[in-house]
Amino acid sequence: MHAIVAIKQVPDTSNVRIDPETGTLIREGVPAIINPYDIHAVEAAVQLKEQFGGRVTVITMGPPKAAEALIECIEQGADRAILLTDRKFGGADTLATSYVLAHAIEALNAEWPADIILFGKQAIDGDTAQVGPGVAVRLQIPLITYAIAIESFDPVARTAVVHRRIEQGVEVLQTRLPVLLTVEKEIAPVRRAPLPRMITAARYQPEVWTAETPVAFDPRQIGLKGSPTVVGKAYTPAPRAGGAIVTVADCGVEAAVARALEVMGILDTVRSSVAASAGVEVA
Amino acid sequence: MNNGDQPAIPRIWVLIEQQEQQVHPVSWELLGAARRLAADLPGSIVEAVLPGYQVESLAAQVFRYGAERVYLIDESVLAPYRNLPYAVAVSQLVITYQPEIFLIGATTRGRDLAGAIATRVGTGLTADCTELAIDPAGKILAATRPTFGGNLMATILCRRHRPQMATVRPRVLPMPAPLDTGPGDLVRVPFAMCEDDVPVKRLRLIRAEERPNIEYADVIVAGGRGVGGPEGFVLLEELALALGGMVGASRPVVDAGWIDPGHQIGQTGKTVRPKLYIAAGISGAVQHRVGMSGAGVILAINSDPHAPIFQIADLGIVGDLFDVIPEMIRQVKGYSDARQAQL
Numbered sequence: 001m002h003a004i005v006a007i008k009q010v011p012d013t014s015n016v017r018i019d020p021e022t023g024t025l026i027r028e029g030v031p032a033i034i035n036p037y038d039i040h041a042v043e044a045a046v047q048l049k050e051q052f053g054g055r056v057t058v059i060t061m062g063p064p065k066a067a068e069a070l071i072e073c074i075e076q077g078a079d080r081a082i083l084l085t086d087r088k089f090g091g092a093d094t095l096a097t098s099y100v101l102a103h104a105i106e107a108l109n110a111e112w113p114a115d116i117i118l119f120g121k122q123a124i125d126g127d128t129a130q131v132g133p134g135v136a137v138r139l140q141i142p143l144i145t146y147a148i149a150i151e152s153f154d155p156v157a158r159t160a161v162v163h164r165r166i167e168q169g170v171e172v173l174q175t176r177l178p179v180l181l182t183v184e185k186e187i188a189p190v191r192r193a194p195l196p197r198m199i200t201a202a203r204y205q206p207e208v209w210t211a212e213t214p215v216a217f218d219p220r221q222i223g224l225k226g227s228p229t230v231v232g233k234a235y236t237p238a239p240r241a242g243g244a245i246v247t248v249a250d251c252g253v254e255a256a257v258a259r260a261l262e263v264m265g266i267l268d269t270v271r272s273s274v275a276a277s278a279g280v281e282v283a
Numbered sequence: 284m285n286n287g288d289q290p291a292i293p294r295i296w297v298l299i300e301q302q303e304q305q306v307h308p309v310s311w312e313l314l315g316a317a318r319r320l321a322a323d324l325p326g327s328i329v330e331a332v333l334p335g336y337q338v339e340s341l342a343a344q345v346f347r348y349g350a351e352r353v354y355l356i357d358e359s360v361l362a363p364y365r366n367l368p369y370a371v372a373v374s375q376l377v378i379t380y381q382p383e384i385f386l387i388g389a390t391t392r393g394r395d396l397a398g399a400i401a402t403r404v405g406t407g408l409t410a411d412c413t414e415l416a417i418d419p420a421g422k423i424l425a426a427t428r429p430t431f432g433g434n435l436m437a438t439i440l441c442r443r444h445r446p447q448m449a450t451v452r453p454r455v456l457p458m459p460a461p462l463d464t465g466p467g468d469l470v471r472v473p474f475a476m477c478e479d480d481v482p483v484k485r486l487r488l489i490r491a492e493e494r495p496n497i498e499y500a501d502v503i504v505a506g507g508r509g510v511g512g513p514e515g516f517v518l519l520e521e522l523a524l525a526l527g528g529m530v531g532a533s534r535p536v537v538d539a540g541w542i543d544p545g546h547q548i549g550q551t552g553k554t555v556r557p558k559l560y561i562a563a564g565i566s567g568a569v570q571h572r573v574g575m576s577g578a579g580v581i582l583a584i585n586s587d588p589h590a591p592i593f594q595i596a597d598l599g600i601v602g603d604l605f606d607v608i609p610e611m612i613r614q615v616k617g618y619s620d621a622r623q624a625q626l
């Protein structure tokens with residue numbers, strides 16, 4: 001069984017701060033993490049390997065620093081890690097990213113065809129959720145997004161049953177293999193890496209693939225050139241203006257609430273069916 | 284197909300999402316946006332794509348929300364939803380008619396589909412936009428979206444590729460009023476794909492118990508970590524009931540299992556635009572604010588006078604929510620009882 005997982009290193013957006021003076025994003029010192037959904041994708045792949053044997057390959061496209069994220073995946077149980085890094089890949093939007101990942105996966109498939117390809121449901125820096133579907137289209141394989149469980153997986157009969165969360169509930173889908181899943185965190189809880197894995201990971205060096213070698217990428221389809229979308233402008237959102245403040249410690253809870261009900265027109269919502277509102281004392 | 288010698292009409296398309304013959308309201312919100320874009324894009328027309336099975340009867344509503352033409356793709360292979368037949372059917376239509384702009388709802392299904400269509404036709408797609416406009420200089424779509432967890436807004440342009448695709452989450456755009464217009468032009472589009480060519484089969488659907496549709500609630504009483512535990516939500520529930528509203532939540536309380544994920548509001552939860560939003564024990568992190576700052580009025584209750592939620596609240600009560608909420612329930616109920624007595 002061969003599972004390929006695409007992971008992304010992202011800034012921990014919960015720690016991103018805006019400079020109050022300039023109104024710009026402070027990027028320095030923001031810790032980089034593995035995209036939270038992607039860790040669960042790796043875990044799901046490792047669990048399949050434990051059950052069926054085989055290999056887990058992780059790939060990422062990013063700056064050289066993204067090697068850190070790959071090493072964490074090795075620690076978690078992945079066997080092989082590939083870092084797609086090249087200035088020429090820079091500035092990629094989701095169309096160009098899906099091209100690079102799909103082309104790299106095709107090269108890996110030539111060595112050992114993947115039975116399953118796993119992606120996170122979305123990356124928290126952009127939240128687009130587009131790269132997984134894009135790669136499935138390019139590889140011409142079935143796609144199941146928002147997967148929460150693999151009910152059954154049969155690499156011999158080449159089918160799997162996958163649960164997918166949608167607005168109305170959970171869809172149970174049967175698919176042919178290979179399949180590409182984008183996963184929610186429920187797909188597999190992350191376990192702590194055992195010590196021997198940590199030692200393996202500490203010595204591991206991810207393979208580095210550039211735009212030319214060992215696989216040649218079409219220069220028109222990568223990086224800025226391969227990206228139909230561009231950022232016109234970026235700005236910090238204008239905050240909605242705040243209003244008055246009442247403090248319970250100053251005026252007491254009864255008056256504070258009465259004031260809120262009045263100012264906010266809350267009683268209008270209660271009143272909605274009745275036209276007049278004569279003589280009702282709230283305070 | 285092309286339009287022969289005639290200059291191409293810029294078509295603004297909206298994908299109509301339906302489940303079990305019910306149109307998702309985000310489709311109407313998108314048609315409203317499409318009409319506003321059309322007003323700024325000379326000569327353009329608003330059209331809709333309606334894929335599904337036995338959905339022809341929905342076309343009348345689609346016209347009423349402003350589509351001048353509906354492309355109906357009605358085939359049994361399109362019931363239930365699967366990515367492949369939908370993506371192939373809609374992509375074929377895009378390649379045939381070359382729309383200028385294509386808007387899709389950022390629902391589970393819409394996101395599943397939009398990325399696949401954009402890749403098939405090789406164009407740009409901007410996800411989860413909060414604002415759509417026509418850039419006056421280039422007459423192209425300016426699609427604005429939050430990034431970096433809502434810390435930054437970016438306006439994305441797709442200059443040379445068509446269509447310019449964008450998704451928008453439910454409730455981000457206002458719901459338009461239906462028009463008085465009669466039916467427009469219905470184009471039936473044949474689609475030949477047989478079930479054997481679809482690699483994914485739906486074995487069954489485990490229905491969740493009726494989820495609260497908090498996206499469309501007029502009043503929301505939302506609680507955060509300050510609510511202290513699942514019991515605290517009983518109190519919020521009582522206030523929500525008295526106000527005819529629903530309960531919402533911040534992410535940590537959903538993660539902690541105090542309340543169902545369907546109640547989560549914010550970047551990774553739902554976007555809401557109620558008339559009244561009461562935030563109790565919620566600090567007001569940017570990831571929460573992006574989901575609720577479209578509310579009509581915001582009342583914040585927080586014991587910390589420096590909580591960021593006060594920066595966007597129309598009225599803030601600095602105090603303990605366990606004092607404030609019971610008093611609010613008392614006053615609201617007292618009022619409705621008094622009103623009842625009047626009747």
Ligand SMILES: Cc1cc2nc3c(=O)[nH]c(=O)nc-3n(C[C@H](O)[C@H](O)[C@H](O)COP(=O)(O)OP(=O)(O)OC[C@H]3O[C@@H](n4cnc5c(N)ncnc54)[C@H](O)[C@@H]3O)c2cc1C
Nearest residue numbers: 014507508509533534549550551552564565566571586604
């Ligand atoms: C990628 C990403 C996505 C996210 N998505 C979301 C999202 O969709 N939705 C979301 O909400 N968050 C989201 N978050 C989390 C967000 O950053 C905040 O951590 C979260 O909103 C904080 O929740 P809170 O306000 O309930 O908790 P806290 O920040 O802990 O605030 C609790 C508040 O309660 C007040 N309080 C305590 N006791 C009382 C009392 N007795 N009476 C009155 N007030 C009291 C405190 O003063 C405090 O202000 C996301 C984060 C990341 C990184």
Ligand SMILES: Nc1ncnc2c1ncn2[C@@H]1O[C@H](COP(=O)(O)O)[C@@H](O)[C@H]1O
Nearest residue numbers: 006007061119120122123128129130131
């Ligand atoms: N640069 C990248 N390298 C590897 N995987 C990626 C990259 N960008 C996105 N992905 C994968 O695609 C998923 C969805 O990302 P996105 O479409 O950007 O929200 C992520 O969870 C990753 O699994």
